[in-house]
Amino acid sequence: MASELDLAAILCSLVLGGTPEVSHPxxxxxxxxxxxxxxxTDTHVIEVGLDKRSSLDSVQQALFAASLTGKKPMVVMIxxxxxxxxxxxxxxxxxxxxxxxxxxxxxxxxxxxxMTSWLREIRIPGPS
Numbered sequence: 060m061a062s063e064l065d066l067a068a069i070l071c072s073l074v075l076g077g078t079p080e081v082s083h084p085x086x087x088x089x090x091x092x093x094x095x096x097x098x099x100t101d102t103h104v105i106e107v108g109l110d111k112r113s114s115l116d117s118v119q120q121a122l123f124a125a126s127l128t129g130k131k132p133m134v135v136m137i138x139x140x141x142x143x144x145x146x147x148x149x150x151x152x153x154x155x156x157x158x159x160x161x162x163x164x165x166x167x168x169x170x171x172x173x174m175t176s177w178l179r180e181i182r183i184p185g186p187s
Contacts, residue, residue: 066137066166067107069173071098074164077105083127096124098135105133109166110140110147118153133160137169 061069071079077100082093098105104124108114114136121132134154136147143151147163154161 060139060166061170063107063109063113063137066109066169067097069169070107070135070137070164071105073172073176074169075100075105077103083124085127094120094124094127096128099128099130102131103133103160104128104130105135107135107137108150109137110144112146114146114150117150118157118159121159122157131160133162136161136163137166138163139166141165 068079071077075098077098079098081096081099081104083096084091084093086092096104097107104121106117106121106124108117117134117136118132121134124130125132134150136150138147151161
């Protein structure tokens with residue numbers, strides 16, 4: 060199976076039309092820090108995560124990125140097992156509580172979308 064980073068890049072560039080792995084600086088006291096947004100579009104900062112425990116901080120990350128950029132936060136879960144498990148439930152509930160848009164995409168769909176992307180780029184000339 061493709062990694063979370065690979066799936067996030069496919070989702071961001073081919074499905075959402077955004078830029079993957081965008082870095083933003085912020086300062087705390089005298090120190091400069093950076094965050095990396097999984098996907099950024101003209102209107103949204105999007106945190107992408109697999110349906111695993113590592114995604115539990117997605118809502119916080121999206122909210123913080125939104126505070127830095129002025130864009131709307133969004134959380135996307137990539138489903139790997141065709142069911143809503145405990146981590147998806149927790150992320151969905153938290154996103155609903157703070158009214159963040161949340162979407163789910165199937166990992167296999169993203170792989171197929173990437174594999175067939177060249178077909179969508181073919182332009183067949185119409186009649187003259």
